[in-house]
Amino acid sequence: MTTKEESNKIPKKFRNLKRSFMDNITLRNDHSFNSFPKGLKFHGQEQEEQVILIIRSHWIVYVPQILLAILVLVLPWVLGAIAPVIFKSVIIFLSLLITSLLTGGSILVSAIVKWYYNVDMITDQRVVDLDFPNIMAHTMSETQLEHIEDVTQKQLGLLGSIFDVGTVYVQTAGSNQNIEFTNIPRPRDVQEILSDLLESKESGEI
Numbered sequence: 001m002t003t004k005e006e007s008n009k010i011p012k013k014f015r016n017l018k019r020s021f022m023d024n025i026t027l028r029n030d031h032s033f034n035s036f037p038k039g040l041k042f043h044g045q046e047q048e049e050q051v052i053l054i055i056r057s058h059w060i061v062y063v064p065q066i067l068l069a070i071l072v073l074v075l076p077w078v079l080g081a082i083a084p085v086i087f088k089s090v091i092i093f094l095s096l097l098i099t100s101l102l103t104g105g106s107i108l109v110s111a112i113v114k115w116y117y118n119v120d121m122i123t124d125q126r127v128v129d130l131d132f133p134n135i136m137a138h139t140m141s142e143t144q145l146e147h148i149e150d151v152t153q154k155q156l157g158l159l160g161s162i163f164d165v166g167t168v169y170v171q172t173a174g175s176n177q178n179i180e181f182t183n184i185p186r187p188r189d190v191q192e193i194l195s196d197l198l199e200s201k202e203s204g205e206i
Contacts (some may be wrong), residue, residue: 004175007088010022010026010036011050013050014036014050014052014206015123015164018185019028021192021193021196022196025052025053025189025193028186031056031059032052032055032056032057032185033054033055033056033185033186033189034052034053034055035052035053036050036051036052037051037054042121042124042128045093045118045123046125047124049124049125049126050124051122051123052120052122052124052157052193052197053094053121053122053193054119054121054169055120055121055122055184055185055189056115056116056118056120056121056180056184056191057114057118057182057183057184058117058163058183058184058185059115060120060165061158061165061183062111062115063109064116064188065107065108065110066108066111068107069104069105069107069108069111069173069179070104072100072103072104072107073100073101073104074100075096075100076093076097076100079096080093087088088096093106107152113132113134117130117132117138118130118131118132120181120184120192121134122123122190122193122194122197123147124145124197124201124206125144125169126142126144126145127142127145127148127179128129128140128144128206129141129142129179129180129181130141136189139171140178141177142179143170143172143177144199145197145198146201147172147173147174148170148171148172148173148194148198149171149173150170150189151169151170151191151194151195151198152169152172153166153167153169153170153187153188153190153191154166154167154169154187155187156183163185164185164186164187164188165183165185165187166183166184166188167170167180167181167182167183167184167187167191168179168181168184168187168194169189170194
């Protein structure tokens with residue numbers, strides 16, 4: 001059931017839309033699954049274009065990097081426990097400590113940057129996939145809703161079933177590039193949202 005606060009968050013042209021996804025799109029929102037974000041603008045956005053959903057990768061994807069960063073950060077203390085002579089040499093210990101802080105910190109920063117800037121976006125006119133493989137490069141793919149032919153989703157094995165993580169595949173017409181929303185939360189909901197949007201677009205409801 002949509003609360004009054006959630007109803008106010010939904011733009012007017014969507015409030016009377018009789019589609020099943022509208023019943024749960026505003027539920028369980030977080031930083032990885034954020035519907036109707038307030039004040040969001042992006043390059044190339046049309047004047048009346050409304051952002052419906054912003055999606056980022058599920059946090060479980062970055063657990064290996066976080067564990068590696070923690071391991072690197074505690075490594076000087078582990079080595080010191082194994083070889084006490086390291087603690088007796090201030091220069092050696094400080095060198096190890098500084099190296100571990102820089103390395104562990106860079107791993108954490110890399111994970112945060114990838115999570116924050118790898119963004120999938122659904123509007124009432126298009127879908128956009130923005131990828132930052134590293135800090136020095138990025139790629140953006142997009143397609144209009146009317147060019148979408150099929151939307152499928154696939155869960156990420158056992159972890160995908162437990163944490164509701166998967167990939168949504170957006171197949172486009174002709175020579176347009178197919179788009180993948182990789183390792184995202186609630187892939188079935190995203191598939192339903194896109195399918196309902198396509199029907200609403202074809203029927204002229206939006």
